[in-house]
Amino acid sequence: MIRFENVSKTYKNGTPALRNVTLDIEKGEFVFLVGASGSGKTTFLRLLLREETPDVGRILEAGRDIGDLPKWRVPYLRRNIGCVFQDFRLLPNKSVFENVAFALEVIGRPRSTVESQVPQILELVGLADKAKNLPHELSGGEQQRVAVARAFVNRPLILLADEPTGNLDPANSESIMALLERINRTGTTVVMATHDKALVDRMRRRVVELDRGEIVRDQVRGVYGIDEGVAI
Amino acid sequence: MRVYLRYAFKETFTNLWRNRMMTVAAVLTVAVSLSLVGSALLLKQSAAQASAQWQQGTRVTIWMQPNASQSEINSVKAQLASMPIVKDCQYFTQAQDYQQAKTLLPADEWSVLTPSATPSSFRCVPSVPTDAFTVQSTFTNQPGVYQVTAPEQQIRQMNHAIRILQIVFLALAAVLLLSATVLILNTIRMAIFSRRREVSVMKLVGATNWFIRVPFITEGFIEGLLGSAVAILAVTALHTWYPLHNEFALNASALVGTNTVVLVVGVVIGSVGSAIAIRRFLDV
Numbered sequence: 468m469i470r471f472e473n474v475s476k477t478y479k480n481g482t483p484a485l486r487n488v489t490l491d492i493e494k495g496e497f498v499f500l501v502g503a504s505g506s507g508k509t510t511f512l513r514l515l516l517r518e519e520t521p522d523v524g525r526i527l528e529a530g531r532d533i534g535d536l537p538k539w540r541v542p543y544l545r546r547n548i549g550c551v552f553q554d555f556r557l558l559p560n561k562s563v564f565e566n567v568a569f570a571l572e573v574i575g576r577p578r579s580t581v582e583s584q585v586p587q588i589l590e591l592v593g594l595a596d597k598a599k600n601l602p603h604e605l606s607g608g609e610q611q612r613v614a615v616a617r618a619f620v621n622r623p624l625i626l627l628a629d630e631p632t633g634n635l636d637p638a639n640s641e642s643i644m645a646l647l648e649r650i651n652r653t654g655t656t657v658v659m660a661t662h663d664k665a666l667v668d669r670m671r672r673r674v675v676e677l678d679r680g681e682i683v684r685d686q687v688r689g690v691y692g693i694d695e696g697v698a699i
Numbered sequence: 700m701r702v703y704l705r706y707a708f709k710e711t712f713t714n715l716w717r718n719r720m721m722t723v724a725a726v727l728t729v730a731v732s733l734s735l736v737g738s739a740l741l742l743k744q745s746a747a748q749a750s751a752q753w754q755q756g757t758r759v760t761i762w763m764q765p766n767a768s769q770s771e772i773n774s775v776k777a778q779l780a781s782m783p784i785v786k787d788c789q790y791f792t793q794a795q796d797y798q799q800a801k802t803l804l805p806a807d808e809w810s811v812l813t814p815s816a817t818p819s820s821f822r823c824v825p826s827v828p829t830d831a832f833t834v835q836s837t838f839t840n841q842p843g844v845y846q847v848t849a850p851e852q853q854i855r856q857m858n859h860a861i862r863i864l865q866i867v868f869l870a871l872a873a874v875l876l877l878s879a880t881v882l883i884l885n886t887i888r889m890a891i892f893s894r895r896r897e898v899s900v901m902k903l904v905g906a907t908n909w910f911i912r913v914p915f916i917t918e919g920f921i922e923g924l925l926g927s928a929v930a931i932l933a934v935t936a937l938h939t940w941y942p943l944h945n946e947f948a949l950n951a952s953a954l955v956g957t958n959t960v961v962l963v964v965g966v967v968i969g970s971v972g973s974a975i976a977i978r979r980f981l982d983v
Contacts, residue, residue, distance in 0.1 A: 539907070542907045543907075544905070546905035550903050556899070556903075569897075570904040573706070573900075573906035574906055574907075575703055575910070617900075617904070621904070
């Protein structure tokens with residue numbers, strides 16, 4: 468589903484963000500991306516969205532080299548990738564329903580699709596009864612579930628999550644993880660960048676660790692850090 | 700497509716309403732500048748038409764003193780008859796001029812006039828329009844002659860004045876059109892800024908670039924359109940009620956032509972302003 472071939476990326480100010488990264492992610496996999504701040508996790512995700520292009524190497528998604536994509540095709544690439552962020556990025560003046568519907572409306576889906584898909588996805592994330600609320604009337608965990616609903620409503624092949632639990636308490640983090648797992652079980656590939664050690668350790672999924680732009684570890688049923696138990 | 704049209708329409712009017720003060724400023728600036736453009740065009744056309752009309756029947760009128768003696772009148776008459784450049788001459792007696800004054804002048808003006816105080820006149824047509832000046836200079840200051848008028852000269856002076864007026868109008872219009880474009884650019888920039896969250900979400904979920912751009916372009920387009928609509932009303936009003944209307948009568952097609960220019964310029968300004976704003980401030 469996702470393939471990085473010897474990808475390197477250096478930002479204009481000279482900071483190397485990724486160094487010779489080669490990685491394969493199969494369809495339907497659940498991958499944790501771990502590492503300290505500045506280790507290249509966010510760059511990895513931005514490359515997948517083609518917000519950046521690699522200096523060296525190729526990135527393939529669904530068998531296609533996304534570097535070859537003309538600029539006007541990029542929006543169509545993004546329709547296959549859902550995105551969730553630490554800061555939710557909901558529209559404050561739109562209701563829960565409208566926030567989710569917006570993602571379908573702006574890619575030109577007809578009203579009938581919007582009206583059938585949005586309630587369904589709100590049901591899935593457990594917010595059917597909050598459809599008319601505005602984001603500020605919800606808790607952080609609920610807001611993030613709206614964001615997940617928005618990312619998933621178009622049934623993308625890939626779901627990217629950049630520290631989705633970074634602003635949440637453990638209970639809410641737990642419910643977001645449960646949601647992402649559920650989405651993963653429908654066959655969606657999930658890539659999640661995180662600092663949440665407890666979460667990664669409990670999930671026992673594939674863990675890719677980045678350090679200063681290089682992959683230093685790729686474990687099939689991994690934990691957050693190999694030095695676990697030594698620290699503190 | 701229908702979904703999109705509804706979306707673009709809604710977004711456009713939300714933006715216009717949200718920044719309504721800026722919208723009003725932009726629309727009014729477009730309106731004022733285009734009114735000037737329209738007026739300059741109308742002036743140019745009516746001046747051209749008026750001089751064409753006057754050229755055909757260029758006349759020189761020699762007004763005699765009301766108390767001119769018969770011999771003075773006769774000498775002028777004889778002199779006119781002997782001039783080859785004068786094609787045709789007609790003598791209007793004091794009584795005839797008085798009658799004409801009655802029809803031309805307002806009641807309170809001709810009522811103080813008496814036939815004996817009215818000058819008699821020779822109305823002459825020179826064979827070549829420009830000869831009017833020769834006739835004028837020959838008879839001015841002759842005994843018994845009160846005044847020699849040649850409309851050609853007035854027209855020429857008026858044309859000159861109109862040309863200056865036109866240049867002033869167009870220069871003002873150029874400055875105002877520039878500021879109108881900048882104002883539209885600024886309203887679009889504000890609209891882009893106030894919708895930056897929406898725009899970033901749209902980019903994230905894969906809205907196409909044109910989908911994101913079009914509402915901002917239509918916003919500028921509509922501002923230009925509204926401005927030119929107001930200008931068209933102003934130009935039409937000017938054409939209908941301007942006091943020179945009768946003398947400078949223009950047909951409807953000249954008005955339609957002028958208004959078309961006004962409309963096109965307005966729409967172009969709106970589109971150019973928003974296109975620049977989108978290029979510079981909307982990162983898609």
